[in-house]
């Protein structure tokens with residue numbers, strides 16, 4: 534018998550398989566078995582914009598609200614276009630370069646795909 538992976542949410546080792554899904558009895562998290570074993574983590578990166586559309590490397594997005602930028606005197610204005618984004622892991626999951634600000638990271642929940 535192969536050992537099932539620990540729960541990605543709470544790291545519980547008591548996850549069990551149920552109809553093709555893994556289920557954690559401790560926190561209730563469910564996830565897909567196939568995505569754990571087949572694709573490497575790098576390709577499993579799923580980043581969605583404020584409307585729930587999937588984003589991809591090279592996409593152009595607009596900012597949907599004014600965002601404060603650390604170290605900058607002006608906020609990043611709502612409606613700012615950002616070209617050629619790159620998806621990364623983490624809380625701020627979009628890596629990009631913005632005129633007047635330079636390289637920075639954005640949260641996908643504050644952007645919209647064009």
Ligand SMILES: [Zn+2]
Pocket residue numbers: 540541542543544545557558559560561562
């Ligand atoms: Zn869990």
